[in-house]
Amino acid sequence: MIKNYLTIAWRSLSKNKVFSFINTFGLAIGLACCMLISGYLYQELTYDTYSENAKQLYRVNLSTIGNGGTDVYPVVDVAVGEGMKNAFPEIKASTRLGGMQPIFVKYQDKQFKEANIVRADSNFLQLFSIPVIEGDSRTALVEPGSIVITKDLAKKYFGEEAALGKTLIVGNQPQKITGVINKVPDNSHFHADAFMSLDTRAWHQTWSNLGFYTYLLLDKHADPKKLEAQFPQLVAKYVVPEIQHDMGVSLAEAQKSVNTFIFSLQPLTDIHLHSHTKFEREANGDINYVYIFGALAIFILLLACINFTNLSTAASARRSKEVGIRKVLGSLKNNLVTQFLTESVLLTTLAMAFALVLVYFLLPYFNDVAGKNITMQFYLGYKAVVIELLVALLVGIAAGVYPAFFISSFRILSVLKGNSNSQNSRSVLRSGLIVFQFGISTAFIIATFIVYQQLHFMQNQKLGYDKNQILVINDTYTLKNNLVPFKNQLMQNKQVVNATISGDLPTRSGDGTQIYLKSSNTNAAHSEIHTSIYHIDENYLATMGMKMALGRNFSASSPGDSSGVIVNQTAVKELGIGNADPIGKTIVRSGQREFTIIGVVKDFHYSSAKEKIAPLMMLYGYSNGSVILKVNTADMSGLIASIKAQWDDYHADSPFSYTFLDDQYAQLYVAEARTGKIFTSFAILAVIIASLGLFGLSAFSIRQRVKEIGIRKVLGASSGTITGMLSAQFLKLVALSIVIAVPFTWFAMHKWLQEFAYRVEIQWWVFAAAGAMALGVAFITVSFQTIKAALANPVKSLRNE
Template identity: 45%
Template sequence: MLKNKTFSFINIFGLAIGFSSFILIGLYVIDELSFDEFHEKADRIYRLDVDVRFGGTDLKLATSADPVGEYMKKDYPEVEQYARLYANEGPKFIRKGSEYIREADITYADSTIFDVFTFPVIAGNPKTALDQPNTAVVSETTAKKYFGTTDVLGKTLEVGLEEKTRYNITAVMKDMPASSHFHFDILLSMDNLEYQFGNFLSNNFHTYVVLKKGTDYHAFENKLEGMIIKYVMPQAKQLMNINSLEEFRKAGNKLEYHLMPLTDIHLKSDRAPELGVNGSIQYVYIFSAVALFVLLLACINFMNLSTARSANRAKEVGIRKVLGTPKGTLMSQFMAESAFMSYLAFGVALVITWLVMPYFNDIAAKAFTYRDLIAPKTLPVLLLLPLVVGMLAGYYPAFFLSSFRPIVVLKSKLNTGVQRSSFRNVLVTFQFFTSILLVIGTIVVYRQLNFIQTKNLGFNKDQVLVINGTGALRENKEAFKKEILKLSGVQSGASAGFLPVANSSRTDHSFSKESTISSNDGFQMQMWNVDYDYVPTLGMELLKGRNFSKQFGTDSSGIIINETAAKVLGFDDPIGKRVYSIEDERSFYHIVGVVKNFHFESMRQNVGPLCMRLGVSNWAMAFKVKTSDMPGLVSQIKNKWKAIAPEMPFNYSFLDERFDEMYRAEQRVGKVAVTFAILTIVIACLGLFGLVTYMAEQRTKEVGIRKVLGASVLGIVSLLTIDFIRLIVLALLIASPIAYFLMNSWLQDFTYRINLEWWFFALAGLVTLAVAMLTVSYQAIKAALMNPVKSLKSE
């Protein structure tokens, strides 16, 4: 190692990068795959999901009707227990002394929540904690936040503003683990929820069931159609002209119940509304493949450089064989050397991992620490990893070196020229194939993200300041709005409880052109409550009709629909036409305007039908602003808030930031792709640097003779690099169709997406080729400029 410092450094550093990458991505993959596994009954817990298609509108819901869990337990012996969560009411205000705190992680829960899920309770009885009205369970963090201690049994939380409810704390639970698909700090008794229970047609509850041991959930799932026939259809028949499930389906509609395994929710659920930000099994596969490829590239470097330098050890092998050393002993020696170098690289990798872990946590949205490396799941793997890699990477070089024939090597007839090693060329090609694949993937991901951010969304998301929790202002809401509109830089403002971003509030209603809804003319449509200023504040474009106006008293029964809704209704001119709803105190609405389609959900979905009506949505306000001093403006708004409601928390966000949150997973993938694309190129170039250095050494005298005979520097550089250029071009030709297939599959998740352009692939090839040539050219030019006298005088 000390005699060959350059090659030792390349081998150790290259393997270290591979190990570090593998460790970090391994931590990520293990964490993603372990979500919700901490529950004792995790393998038997399922969430009840609902698929609905009505009037051509598809809904994939993570929620179900409030009575479903109860009747499943009553009608099916396979169901051991059920529990529901209701989080639709959003954040609540809780009094602490003379101030209020806005709590977002709060939900109503059934008393059976602790029979289904395993959330350790450190005080109180989980069996009875929520079985009475006005009871609450809080987390350790919440208990300390409000009372400074976890000894809070019997103390009360005052929840709400105008209508306050005092909840008696009956239990304290440990903070929900980060690897849970939902996180709540406060659980309120379901008995306190003001809701019209018993409605099978409104799907607003996250319902979880525990099946008895040995139950095949696929077979059980098939029985759930019986619940639809027995309970859902009779209620539908009372409200709509629908006689049977068969008639409903013949009209092209759908209503199905499905069971989602608890441990699949985080990675495999793309439904709405979710209780947290889910991951993606697709990205777990991608990250796993990247980790393996980076480690494999480092191993390939090791194999390439070890076999390339075989001539330096050829005579050693020959003498050992002449003296009677068996081939197996030689292989053991070389593999032991390989394992030793692997462990050295692993030690360096642990240092690299420690240094880059904060950066990796940032791009992967994790909170890994060095302690995670010694966890029971990871420590055995880490101890074996360098040994396995050392054996695998060292096997071929050991076999290659131990196979030399003594008579050949001792006569100095061994030929190990780099250009004659077809196996080594295959390995180099594979390295650059992987590098190009990742570069293409990076380009496509960033082009798609740029497309999303620059596409005409149908509304203006820039310079829109959202003030959250404005319901806390109570009767002072309008006064606050008027005060903000007086500030320099504020152009307009509106109530904005509903915003065109995913996971904003959504309310799906059933509508029809006729007063009686039937299977053939009914459809689902979102309904948003907005005020007179909502449409102009968000820069939406009216195609027909007008905006709401205080000059028209009849606008209280008016709605503005989007283009999709107009198309579903099929009116030649929808202005003035009526639409009927079965879920409202008002039987019909008349259309006053048609707004151009705008994206109110992720671009993975088509724009569905939507309507807006005049109504109260006072839990947020949006202000269109134009200022060069945004911090100063926010400070002024905060001062106005504190002047009106000093005891209330001030909370704000920007609409463009909330829009970007919808694509946070893609942004993470983009950053990871960039990082590991660079790493693969670095590892591949380290190998190239080693190979060309060795090649220059092996051909020193040839280069000297060529220079004496008049060869130019450019000619010699071309001689030493042409083989590598061919290999990179070959790698590009192989990688391009595979990358096209993979990235086209990834883009299928987006309804609105870019086209794969030819220059993506050309650019990836050029970038890889340029970096590789810079690496190779340094050593090639150095060899070409060497004085031929020095290279020839030893002969």
């Protein structure tokens, strides 16, 4: 029986090649989209689950409350982790991870700059279940001066030689290789090419500053919320005395930190999707995008299923006599339903096979857009294949159940006379599905417009500085005593407008610290704020095109500027200075070091426009800085070649390298650019699927009206009139879908824009342009069929009458 069903199903699909192809291709696109996004969602939702201790590991976060806001940090001071472990028995272990700046690593004659080396406690690899393929994970990081590297890094420096036991020079320090790992798993919220031993025995064991990513391993039965409730007693015991000493305040004032200095625990598996502080080890994902992309996948698949239902129902008239004859010959309704469901499942199985082929070709592009590393093996594994077959079965049943019951319900006498069930009910269904399809497609088009508008706005808004033609010469600290002569020599080039030495660029936040405004009343409460720190020289502001609002810039002829500070306008506001003149006032940094405000720089964006401008203080001097050039030239390659020649003359300890500030600025918006590409891709796919359905329905509808068209032409109707008449019924439905899609899309995109501190206003023309595109695509889709019908010879369509 099953073999008979399959044989008949295959014959039926072969007879209707156009409809079968449209159904198969539409379903394949929908299934391929779902498969690609399922790979993305799987990776996003399984971050940090690779560790055997994943459910028991928690990161210690710090929240500070002040000035009407709360700052959250994923890093805490050096003594916090071990101190918590010693205080509470339900904490089984603690471990720390410390970031490092990019640093040169050398082995014999090989030297490379490594940007992904970290420091870690000796138990870090064990707690995170990162297997050591050479060496012992229990002892690899115990001794100071030891380092564990990845297999790829070992090959980079040692080729096929064994790495274990060899010594790398990291910066100026020798590090003995005591272990080799394969790599940190892709779905981890941190990655590193090497782990250096973290030895903090000589450090002050303090609690009130920032420093390390700290993780706690809790007992299986521990309640993290109950544990958090006991943390204030640690603040009272350790943090309060430090604040009293560092800030020079009374004990009563320092004790307020018990309520404003808050330690909390964040589950390890929540970090990637739910933590978005500016001090994250890496850029995390966002749970909202998981919801958005999951919804996109569902909608794309719905469009494909709707295509199937719509086209199958529309084609039912062609099989009405077949159904009638089968019933006359004794076929039961259940047999007919099974037959048509078999055809539906066969079609979805073919579509799934086609979808796998599409995934194979689209996966590299998708990985590039989504920033993932999904392999084809993910879709060809045993479990994945079983799921894919089940999806094909379920989609086939879900998409085919209505057509199956609809077709099998035809009345025998009606169909044998040439009539089927009520045309009106079918027409309403098909019309409703067209409205739904083009409503989704229009929503995608609108969303794409708005995403790119926001991206363009962020990349081109007034920043408070000039990022164009800013050339950054990296690693100039390796010039040592020749750094200043090198900069002065570059200044003699007519193509160089200005030059400065600094390690801080307005594409990153710099170091951070707590400051407050000093008051003449020693017993007065201090309003402490967190601020970023830039270390600059007297040429920095001019090179960057930054403007002073009040006061003056640093000057090489003013020795007192070493204790002076320039702050931005936001810092003045948050320090509570108000309308008073801030020049000459004193601010106190943690550790009671005092600085006198000599100038106020106008606010500029020194991070992504997703964030509000935060307080900033600029100190005079530089360390390990880069030479930053403002240039004016049409021959950039020639200028760079000239600079490289001068660099080589100084015989620096590092190779010549450079970047452009505008390129670094663009990196701030990689996530938004990816979102734009994904929305564009899905908008195109949604329009293709909807157009396929509309093409099939228009072909069917026009075929049903061939004789009507012939009579109209005989009676004098022009080809243009007939084309307009036939197109109008579909364009009206598309116009209705636009009207329905607009308010829903406006609401969704308005919510999305709330994530940005600086954002565009949604303009009316976006909806008009998207609607015009949807109507244009619909018209082009149906015009081929309508024009062909309008130009047909009426004699051919009427000769059978």
